[in-house]
Amino acid sequence: MISSNDRSVSVLYLLEAERIAAEVVHANIQARTLLLDLLAEERRAVTPGLRPLAKRRAAGMTDRKVLTLVACAAPPVLRISELIGRLQQDGWTVCLTTTPTAATWIDREALTQQTGYPVRVEWRMPGDPEPHPPATAVAVVPATFNVINKWAQGINDTLALGILNEALGADIPVHAFPSVKDQLAAHPSYDRHLQTLRDAGVVVTPLRTEPRWEPVVAQLWAAYAPATLPVVDG
Secondary structure, three states, X not given: OOOHHHHHHHHHHHHHHHHHOHHHHHHOHHHXXXXXXXXXXXXXXXXXXXXXXHHHHOOOOOOOEEEEEEEOOXXXXXXXXHHHHHHHHOOEEEEXXXXXXXXXXXXXXXXXXXXOOOOEOOOXXXXXXXXXXXXXXXXXXXXXXXXXXXXXXXXXXXXXXXHHHHHOOOOOOEEEEEOOXXXXXXXXXXXXXXXXXXXXXXXXXXXXXXXXXXXHHHHHHHHHOOOOOOOOOO
């Protein structure tokens, strides 16, 4: 059990860290774990700044976060293991599905080991168990020109598109991070189909040519927060 003095000191350190570098407290899983430990033993007379800090950092989120990650055949998929690692550090259970072409670009066995779930590409047979747990959010990273256009039209010819189409009616956060060449992005159908997806509730954020995963991780975290903080009497 944390002593009253240690609780006060811990909260002061976290508040100072938030003042200096709020994004560190936001993204660091150890900081959020400490916040949850402090909340579990909260004494408001001793740590009056704890609960406002936890609310700002969405540290009270205790529900399991399951991300259905759909990956398409664009260059960033070659680094998808890095993104998965970052998301896992942020508390996500990541379940990966890829398009058929993307599946030939990645090491499916290694990614299965990393996530703990099979990398899905094909439809399962009727009666087969669902290999992934229910998602609390869906993200397509990277999203290609082809997938964006098909998705907006409701085309359902791959498992990846089937998951994305169903996600629009699942009442969970859905994000798309397109990686599309400028020449393809200039096609007259592309902006129209992006707008169709936005109108359906998809948050669309283009990836840079050399993507940084931090904005993806931060946006997915923000989509799941704020969460209800545990109520602790004290």
